[in-house]
Amino acid sequence: METLEKERGFRHQAARIGGAALLLMAIAASFSYGFVHESLTGHGDASATWNHLRSANLLLKSEIAGWILILICDIVAAWAIYVFLKPVHEALALLSAWFRLTYAAILGVSILNLLFVSLLSGSPEKFAGLGQGQLPAFTMLFLDAFESIWSAGLIIFGGHLLIVGYVAISSDHIPKIISILLLLASAGYILIHLAPMFLSAADPIVVVMEYIFKVPMIFGELGFGLWLLFRGGKVTAKN
Template sequence: MHITTQKLSSQRKSAFIGGIFLIIMAAAAFFSYGYAHQSLVVNGNAYDTFANLKSSSTLFKAEIFSWLIILIADIIVAWAFFIFLKPIHKQLALLAAWLRLIYTAILAIAIAHLILVLLLTSNSAPLLNVEEQAMLFLNGFQVIWDMGLIIFGGHLMVVGYITMQSSTIPKMISFLLLLAGLSYIIMHTLLTFFLQFEKTIAIFQAILSIPMLLGEISFGIWLVVKGGKIIKNGY
């Protein structure tokens, strides 16, 4: 399939935009979940968690704001991926976009739980068992997000399969995307449905965290640097 200059320009723009927003998303996720959420939430301790949220309300608000950035970035990336991957396989590119948008909708529901927690911590009126209520919503956020990440893993596997068909995208990146997708599915299926196997989950987390991190990050960097720049007679 011959790629015209106009199509190439569209490919380059979508690749660059998608890559930039992937990197923005990674940075926002590192702050929101890797730093803020882990600093504020004490697993299994509703009272300490609530005290942290009350005393560090600015940090909690910053976490929620970062999640909103991630939400918007996910929508943009879904669009950019579709434009970039459409010449390779239109139907699968559409499937990948829909999977990411479904994940984004689930993430929005999860974020709503954090907003409810913010309302609870901001309420000056005395409420019954407010700490337990806040912890319930925080747990709800985690479970809903974990379920969404199973779908996100499916999205990455579809993207990895599509990129594997390309002659311009490095096969190593495609492999990392496939591995990351499979890792997300395994890891978050365990976290959602098999929490009783704590030791097994800890082992899987240690093993799968690296491919989960490298998959989209490597693709994002490649998109920014090289995506859509190479003209070939076929993808």
């Protein structure tokens, strides 16, 4: 009985930690990608983007710090979700954790490209041998590499959500609406980021899919995080 109570308490803590990690990640992502990244890189051509990055290098560094925080939260969430879902289906819970950790590793590689961008735009005098005309081109190359590598990782992340959604819908305690949102979000991530790999003119299709899957992609993990934080611990205390 005492061992069972300790296990419930451990799952209780894991649920709270996982929920907090998912919410913190959502806030950091809104800042790093939704606010900073788009404002820094959405300037049309390489020269305009390069000049803006040079004048806002501190903001770029704050974006990178946000991505590193997201990476840490992903690792914590992988562990916490595994611990919480383990009693429902141990093998699938473990598989979901490995999928998320794989995604986190890919995200880490993509973040390295932003570090290269920060070096190029923050200290251009160190790369004078490249020539002034080449620096913007190299900067755009690393920015494109960041987004391409991250996009590939999000396919793996979609697989993680697919497993979590399936296990969640098999649970008697997790609300079905959250499980369904997670499954829809997984489909969104997989389809949106697979499309450019197989379709030459995927942009219009991706825009439509982003519109279709916008709600579950935003509220799937966010809703799961809120539920874990405020209700997940109460469930483990009773079961």
